[in-house]
Amino acid sequence: MGIKEHLVQNGFLWGPEHNPYPVSGFMTYPPNGASVKRAIESGYYQVFHSEGFEEISTPVLFPEKAWQASGHLERFGNEMLHTQTSEGQPLIGRPEMATTIYPMFKKLLEFYRGHLPFKVFQSGISLPNDIQTEWQTRTRQYTAHEGHIFMESPAPGEQTVSYLESLSYLLMNAAGITRDHLLFKEKSPKDKPFYAKKAYGLYGKDEHNDLLEILGIQYRASYDFEKHSQMTGTQLQVNGKFPEVFEISFSTERPFLLALTYALKQIDGRMVLSLPEHLAPYPGLIFPVRHNAEQIAFGTNLQASLKALGIQLPFIPHGDIGSCYKYADAIGVPYALTIDNQTITDDSFTMRERDTKQQVRISLADIGHIREHVPYTASVGSILSTAYEYGKNK
Numbered sequence: 527m528g529i530k531e532h533l534v535q536n537g538f539l540w541g542p543e544h545n546p547y548p549v550s551g552f553m554t555y556p557p558n559g560a561s562v563k564r565a566i567e568s569g570y571y572q573v574f575h576s577e578g579f580e581e582i583s584t585p586v587l588f589p590e591k592a593w594q595a596s597g598h599l600e601r602f603g604n605e606m607l608h609t610q611t612s613e614g615q616p617l618i619g620r621p622e623m624a625t626t627i628y629p630m631f632k633k634l635l636e637f638y639r640g641h642l643p644f645k646v647f648q649s650g651i652s653l654p655n656d657i658q659t660e661w662q663t664r665t666r667q668y669t670a671h672e673g674h675i676f677m678e679s680p681a682p683g684e685q686t687v688s689y690l691e692s693l694s695y696l697l698m699n700a701a702g703i704t705r706d707h708l709l710f711k712e713k714s715p716k717d718k719p720f721y722a723k724k725a726y727g728l729y730g731k732d733e734h735n736d737l738l739e740i741l742g743i744q745y746r747a748s749y750d751f752e753k754h755s756q757m758t759g760t761q762l763q764v765n766g767k768f769p770e771v772f773e774i775s776f777s778t779e780r781p782f783l784l785a786l787t788y789a790l791k792q793i794d795g796r797m798v799l800s801l802p803e804h805l806a807p808y809p810g811l812i813f814p815v816r817h818n819a820e821q822i823a824f825g826t827n828l829q830a831s832l833k834a835l836g837i838q839l840p841f842i843p844h845g846d847i848g849s850c851y852k853y854a855d856a857i858g859v860p861y862a863l864t865i866d867n868q869t870i871t872d873d874s875f876t877m878r879e880r881d882t883k884q885q886v887r888i889s890l891a892d893i894g895h896i897r898e899h900v901p902y903t904a905s906v907g908s909i910l911s912t913a914y915e916y917g918k919n920k
Contacts, residue, residue: 527797529733529787530661536799536856538562538786541661551659551666553779558857561807563669563778566785567649569700569804570671570778577693579647579673582634584626586651590616595757596625596750597720607655607666619653623672624773628750631676631762631769642769647673652777662783663738669778671697674771679748681770687726690743690774694728697776698741702785702805703730709737723747728776730784740784741776789858793881799858800881809907810861810877812841813850821865828865828875831890835897837906839863855880861910863888877914886917 533539538559542548555563574581587609593599598606598621607619620626627634627648638644652670659665673693675686695705709729718725721744728741748768755762762768789801803809812829814821822843829841842850847864854862862878864885869875874889896912 529783529790532790532797532799532856533559533786536853538857539662539783549666551656551664553662553665553667558807559782562786562801562805563782565805566701566778566782567669567671570649570697573693573696573700574647574671574673577645577696579645582627582646582648583650584623584630584648586620586653587617588620588626590618591757592625592629592754593618595753597753598622598625601720605655605657607653619655621652621654622775623648623650623652623670624674624746624750624775627672627674628771629754629758629760631751632760634676635764640764642764643675643677645673645675647671662779663732665779671776671778673774675773677770677772678764679767679770681745681747681772683724683745686772687724687743687745690772691726691728693774694741694743694776697774698728698730698781701778701781702802703740703781703788707731707784707788719744721746721749723749730781732784733787738780738784740780741774744773744775746771746773794883796852796855798855798881801858803860803907803911804905806858806860806907808840808857808859809905810839810863810910811850811854811859812839812863813845813847813854813865814843815847815864815866817843820870824869825865828863828869828890832893835894836902837893837897837909839906851878860907861914877910877917879914884918886914886920888913888917892916 536558537556540554540556542550542552590599602621606621609617611617649669649671651667653667655666656664691710698708707730711727713725713727724745726743727739729737729739732738747770751762751768786799789799791798791800812825814825825841825843829839832839851862860880864876864878874887876885877888878885893913896916897909900909900912
């Protein structure tokens with residue numbers, strides 16, 4: 527089974543062909559996929575904040591004149607989503623977010639008390655109306671992320687590129703992609719964007735072993751400030767010079783696809799999605815071995831007891847235990863908590879680890895004891911990991 531079939535079958539990603547109103551280039555994230563997507567984006571957010579980028583949010587629709595000034599309208603007019611206000615003002619759905627930020631530079635400079643450099647980032651929907659779409663790798667709507675460093679002119683060059691290269695590895699690591707899967711290189715003049723003096727790409731290999739660009743770094747210099755200043759007459763200079771900008775841009779969609787591609791493995795004849803714990807749709811699932819009333823009732827009580835300890839796990843009362851384990855492996859759940867006959871007598875259950883299939887026996891009292899000795903800010907995954915290690919060493 528290929529990655530596409532696996533993601534569709536196990537509730538990670540549905541394409542337009544699964545929609546009764548299909549439009550190419552628009553994807554749906556069902557619950558498992560939406561959970562992974564949210565975890566990836568949370569990781570991006572944490573990395574940007576840790577590096578001193580402050581968040582900004584700009585409109586998804588922007589006046590046509592801004593795209594005329596930026597050069598996008600001339601080059602990609604037929605690949606942009608056109609609409610208008612109720613008053614008839616032409617608007618375009620942003621195919622990238624930078625053009626919705628740079629015209630606001632004067633206000634940003636005021637916010638930063640007139641001092642350069644400063645760093646901002648933005649996450650949000652982009653709407654490139656591409657003529658050619660390709661499932662998850664080229665869509666008409668995606669979640670974009672951009673970081674921008676505004677600097678005095680002329681901006682330092684290779685030093686900033688090296689910093690952004692390191693930042694790109696941190697961001698992709700947050701998405702579950704390690705450095706050994708990545709290739710960083712400068713783009714040729716014909717491959718770089720029209721607005722960039724220099725550009726670099728970070729690439730990963732897809733399931734067919736083809737390189738796929740998942741992140742770009744652009745040295746935009748003062749191109750955008752000059753163009754928007756000419757179009758609007760707005761003063762965008764600092765100390766008589768236009769500022770310069772470095773940009774790092776990427777999406778959720780392509781790293782999402784590659785992270786799950788790299789995680790999907792066949793282990794002892796079973797398909798296992800070996801996701802890092804922080805990306806798994808759930809840290810654990812609760813199953814009964816037998817579907818009798820007693821075990822199902824205990825499972826409901828166990829779920830409620832764990833919830834009281836700050837550990838929220840789904841309880842799946844239906845399906846044979848083999849198919850339940852198979853499902854847990856396929857969606858990347860690190861731990862399966864199984865209720866059996868012994869559970870009924872002593873409030874204990876087995877914990878099965880995803881990749882090794884090793885099982886240990888844990889009591890609810892053990893979980894409560896462990897929970898008392900870890901910070902309440904700790905993730906459910908870290909609590910279960912601690913409990914599992916405790917069970918191994920008991």
